[in-house]
Amino acid sequence: DAGVTQSPTHLIKTRGQQVTLRCSPKSGHDTVSWYQQALGQGPQFIFQYYEEEERQRGNFPDRFSGHQFPNYSSELNVNALWLGDSALYLCASSLAQYNEQFFGPGTRLTVL
């Protein structure tokens, strides 16, 4: 049973660029959440997608956007990157009615 997968593993960008991160949920899961984890901190909630709609959003600017596809996979897009966006980006999947979240290995984004 495949768990949550994310791509790419690592990414280096420069300020002002745009980036797209991808996530495939655990088999059978229909809900995807994205989190940002700065070094030494706990993950911070960005948003959650269910039935291809953004169901809830954390305290992140509009530069952060997402999408969920009919097969439940998801993308996180960040525009106009700045140095403070450097972090580990984590994707989590769950079944809507159970809410136990399972995390992927993350994408390490470095903005220079």
Place this chain on the structure above:
Amino acid sequence: KQEVTQIPAALSVPEGENLVLNCSFTDSAIYNLQWFRQDPGKGLTSLLLIQSSQREQTSGRLNASLDKSSGRSTLYIAASQPGDSATYLCAVNTDSSYKLIFGSGTRLLVRP
């Protein structure tokens, strides 16, 4: 606003010792609480999930307790091993929200 605190921030113990990690939260209206393990630079591995109606959950050498009224949870690790060295994070899911709110974690080192 829900806030989650983990104490201590770091802990170093000799192999074989039993230990307790603490997690506190400010709003008792939680839906569930999860404990996670994170190895350096990696994603989160779910250890235990406690529903708000439960008092504790056990998995192998791990036991997690929940006291909603006092806003506390503890993770007990029996007979610690060097392989237990990692950062342990707790997170709560509130009744009115889908997001997980994390503490900053406890960094555990088990010395051989």
